Amino acid sequence: MRTFSLLKGLPVYTLQTGSRIGQICDISISSNGMVKGLIVKKGTFLKRNCFIDIQNVASFGWDGIMVEDETVLKPLKKPEPYTFESRQRLTGKMLMTSQGERLGILEDVYFKEELGTIVGYECSDGFFSDITEGKRVVKTDEPPAIGKDAIIVNVKE
Incomplete structure (x- = not known):
């Protein structure tokens, strides 16, 4: 990964x-x-x-x-x-759960190189939150719904 x-x-x-x-x-x-x-x-x-x-x-x-x-x-x-960073970029988009919970702003993705499957998303709640709590990694099993304003993911429990 x-x-x-x-x-x-x-x-x-x-x-x-x-x-x-x-x-x-x-x-x-x-x-x-x-x-x-x-x-x-x-x-x-x-x-x-x-x-x-x-x-x-x-x-x-x-x-x-x-x-x-x-x-x-x-x-x-x-x-x-x-x-990820140029045409219709995903970085900086809001990451939300399918239950309507705001997870943060997308900063990085974790993926399995051989398959090209994205298995996790690293998101931020802002500079000060990153310093005090660290960045949050959200793991998923299913593909996201990528929209103009947000990325909707089903969070893995």
């Missing part, structure tokens, strides 16, 4: 040549709350974003992401409906 904040900025390498082909800058999330792929920043001067389907990742290491070869990089035309 991994959080997006641990993935962000990791380099992506090919297994065939050992070449560094970019670095993770965001994740693509479907409307049913599944991580569909990684958005990779490629290039040094003329940076452009590319997409790697989660199924095409050979391994998730702590110091880098491995893919078979550079052909898994696809041009980023239109990612899934949501991303």
Whole structure:
């Protein structure tokens, strides 16, 4: 299990040549709350974003992401409906339970790398609350309902 904040900025390498082909800058999330792929920043001067389907990742290491070869990089035309930090971003959205309880503002997600399943959400009640009580991690079994104003989750007891 991994959080997006641990993935962000990791380099992506090919297994065939050992070449560094970019670095993770965001994740693509479907409307049913599944991580569909990684958005990779490629290039040094003329940076452009590319997409790697989660199924095409050979391994998730702590110091880098491995893919078979550079052909898994696809041009980023239109990612899934949501991303974590850029297009229709999920960070900063209100996280609520299906019973109507406010959980806080979404700051990070926990997901199973191999499956792309989001299993937890890290949320904040504000700076002072984070210092005194820490951030809250909400675990779920079912996909969330992602809306314009909030993300609704069924909380795991």
